[in-house]
Amino acid sequence: MSMPIPAFTWVLAAILLLFPLPALADTGLQTPPHLPPAVVEVKLFQLEHKDVIAIAVETQVTGAGHLLLHKLEPQYHINKRANTVEVTLEARPSLPELAGRTAVITPLPSHRVKTLTVTAGENQLTIAARFNNSTTQPRLTTVKRKPVKQADNTVTFRTYLVLTFADTAAGQPPKTLVIDPGHGGSALGATTNFLLEKDLNLDIALLSRDIFRRHGYDVYMTRTDDSNPRLIDRADAANILQADALISIHNNSLPESAPTAELKRGATALYNSAAARPGKELAALIAGQLADTLRIPQYPLQDRPDLVLLNSTSIPAVIAEVSMLPHPQDAKMISQRVYRLAAAQAIFTATDSYFAGPPQVTAPVTALAAPIPIAANTANSGLAAAAADGTLYYLALAGDIPAGGREKIFRLKPGETTPVSLTDDEAWNLVISGKYLYYSNWSDDHRLYRIKPDGTDKTKLGNHPVSQLAIAGNWLVYVKWTNSRSAQDNNIYRMPLAGGFPQKIGSDQAESVQVLDNWIYYLNGTDGYKIYRIKPNGTGRSKLTEDQAVCLAVADNTIYYSNYSDGQKLYALSTDGRHRVKLSNDPAGFIAAGNGYVYYTNASANHALYRMTAAGHNKQLVCDLGVGPLPIDIVNNAIYYNRQFISTENR
Template sequence: MPVFISLFPLLVAIVLLLSPAPAIASMPELLPKSETPAATELKLFHLEHKDVIAIAAETRLPAADIADPLAYKLEPVYHLNRQDNLLEITLAARPFLPELTGQITFTKSFASPRLRQLTMAATSTNELKITAAYNSQTTKTQLTTVKRKRVTNPDNTITFRTYLVISFIDKESTACAEPLATAKADAALIQTESYTFLQDTTTGTPPKTIVLDPGHGGAALGATSNFLFEKELNLDIALLTRDLFQNLGYDVIMTRTDDSNPSLLDRADTANILNADALISIHNNSMPEDMPDPAKKLYRGTTALYNSSAPKPGKELASLLADELAGTLRIHQYPLQDRPGLVVLNSSWVPTVIAEVAMMPHPQDAKMISQRVYRLEAAQAIVQATEKYFKISDTAPLATATPPTITTNSLAVSDPAGTRYYLDLAGDIYAGGREAIYRLKPDEHSPTMLTDDEAWNLNISGKYLYYSNWSDKHRIYRLNLDGTEKIKITDEPANQVTVAGDWLVYIKWTNNKSAQDNNIYKTSLDGRVTQKINSDQSENLSVIGDWVYYLNASDGYKIYKIKLDGTGRTKIAEDQAVFMAAAGNTIYYSNYNDSQKLYAISTEGRNRVKLANDKAGFITVANGNIYYTNASANHAVYRINVTGQNRQMICDLGAGPLPITVLNNVIYYNHLFLRL
């Protein structure tokens, strides 16, 4: 049975997006900073397993007003409400969509099993209302934002565009993210609060999405040699490739299926909006016009282009494509080309390559590619290379089974019987209320307060809870599971307390600020034996087995490890981290050196990879997935698997970055339990 939950405001940012285009009225030449952005374009995508709506919100600002365009943050502001089979979004944007020219409402019906009808209405000069009717029984919805590469205009202004993207995706199961309880255990209250929950999250693996881009088109002929037009060859190879991918179950979209010529940014936008697993742009090569004919005959073969500085470089895919094309077509292979200056390559946030199938001026290449049999061979080579690429990426070292992490900042724990112990607000926090410890048994609807101590770092071991008691100078306390026998374990102020076997591992806090303060200690569970583990100023520790992983503030917050006995101190990475979580043989962290993006590295300091371009805040790992607060998207909670695939938003509570705790199939976040 579906769960119906009202969704309210999500992503709020400081300034909004991108440049105007004519629609209901003529657009001004320049939108001042203080004005609402303009909704300028509607994009619709229909794939085998999903439908996607994207609305572009733009603003254009003087370059002189923007000191650092790369750091400029623009997010659309909108209000979202979900009803039975209906999704309503009110976007703060001036409605300048071509579809609304001369009218205030636009309606389009679809023959899709998911999305049935889309209505867009200009409700005011600064608001656009989007209403989507869909089949909630078979369809799950996702809402994200996707930025376009900024554009510098001839008048020395900069255009910023961000798409509000609504996806309607086939369900794989009936699992959903729904609220389970608050400290007051009032589920009805949760459903009317101004919170946003992602409905109908599936547990199955969705099909991969491929975007195929036939180069050139329309008046852009591409290379013209031996009475062949490159734009026509590219399109036919792409259509054949599409059919082969679809026969294998892939979701495939093409940037053009006719003799049109989409802009280069639009081609990249398609892949970015769909969060495609790969964008493959299909071309055929040429040579300089002034090259002598005898020299042209020496050049024959295939190659592929990529961008090594892209967020997700496609070098591995480019290498496989060039190898497969050369082998299948039995022609020479030229070295790969790293071409960061090409727009399609430097505007795509997904793995992107340009395949140059053959050299059109060469007579033998021209004879070959002029025949459809060879073009089908080229299509098969592209598909085979892509399948190899996905097999490699899906079985990378970091894809091994990952046990749950022992996290710091735990806000909830559970015992084998399924009883949950968690921190929640007791009373009005602005009037002296505290974050106290509560217990909720599986058969109970009302939680029990075990202690009104201001608590943090909640742990469970045997019949006891251990926590940092902020009501008593941050000292470690122990409490029976029934709330009795509260005992002080340490006299020292402790932070990030973690149970590790027979030890409590923690950072001894101090008000002093020297390299010798805030060191890691361990104490026995009864507090009788205490030992110092390191002398680094430490933060954000995780314990796996005999090893403690932490950020070394004495060395610029780089990731270190040390054994529980104080030996084996080792620096793992040179990156500065904002937050990290260790799980199994891998450390996942927010890389401050790369704009806070989500990275992973083995506990031995090898296999360092970027998993997502999102700015990660708090991180935790469970059941082969990474959960993190995404500073790129209003600090919403996101999930991505340990290979960097299947990224999706779980919920946006508008709460800012907060610690995340995962208990089996439940997330505890912002004092709410959410079922995965």
């Protein structure tokens, strides 16, 4: 029987953009000559909630000036029985799998479509799908590929007949995403700093896929191995699946001819403003979330209608550029899987908020009552600190990063509502001890600086590029970043608070450095990001657990960590490694602990900020700002989160 076919075609504007048509005075022009249509490919897509069969019918047309006069509308008829649907096309079979045969039967590992049979006639081809009619019903649509101009000045037209078998269970159907790991195979992508972009792209894409699937999305990967699908085929997949978005994952680079002065670290995203459904909004969300999550600047968005992946899709399509690989710090960051996981989480958070609409934002608390003095912020992320008199020091974004805005140090005294900027330096890893603030000065190659609380007496303490700054007694403890070939050289150093000769503590690649009671706790990247500790004099080094971790915080003789070996769930471990317990099944991202509570970003709840007692009781939602996982600092009776102070009292 015949079945009406909903149109799923390129808009006229897109064709005009690609193939401008001169004005036609003679309305009697004939359709340009073309080859008889042929069935050239059958594509099969199997997702969590649907199976899709796409039958490609193709022809070539001469006379490119009259492209708008040509339409490829395949001639076919359809028969449907109780559990079988047949589509017969009036087209020449040209399938490699039919070479020397008239029929091919393929069993499918699906609870929806059981077998697929392709039968060839002289000028006819039949596709028969046997399906489970108790769980799914077929739906037929057509999808037209953008015309492709060949070297001989002919143009190839392709139309897909698409059979979709979706789950018919009640409820809202899941969103469908196409995730595209950029490059692959012989297409290496950027290759600076001894990294292959194609490998990084694939790992981030696979991590993204897992997160999206855990949250109920249907996800199709254009590749899951070291292959290199054609760009047009990657775009076709998004159109055939009628996906809600296509996200292509890359890591950025600059042409070799670009001046070194143009090299800046950061994330960005590309979109096509000329597309029928531009992805600019999604691109902005992804680029912003990557920058915030990875704590790197954001490049301006790029409008790139010239790219095949962006101009050949009829859905919102975005290319996410996660980092700038030629930049030494970006290269070290993205070479570590913990940050690739953070990038994947950022892509999920941004995309999920894109579909959900604007998030509900909880207003920050602007006045803090009765601050409780605390010691130096040894267990925090280095974004905020508090003095004994209740004065708050923190880093806050000032202006637009691409336009020169910086993460400067601000001061807010008790009772004041207007913060004061202490320096124009782009700072990071802020800690306080005695009469000085210490920080990593990104305006001077990440070198260690100190400054008085009134903004005077700014002094450079050393030439090491530093990160993960903490205080251990009379020592500054930090990880020395390196410009060598490998992040394996990111070792822990110490330096007297007054400055002086830096001393190397150990040879481990260290991450997530925390200090408590004259011990330094860290994730040892050399040993799969397992938790270690060492004394500031370099003695007592020991592994505390075989668990791989993503983040850790220490307080009250306890290490709180996101256990990557157990799905990022929140765990607690005694600082001597003897007692280990799971506190929550929530997958935790960033963590902070103090004043009897542990705070964490909950990846299972839109990365909202939660807290529970140190014993794992009384879980509470602190806030859901829709910003994804971000570092957390505890300062007085407040937390500093997403550049806001939020009261922790009476929650």
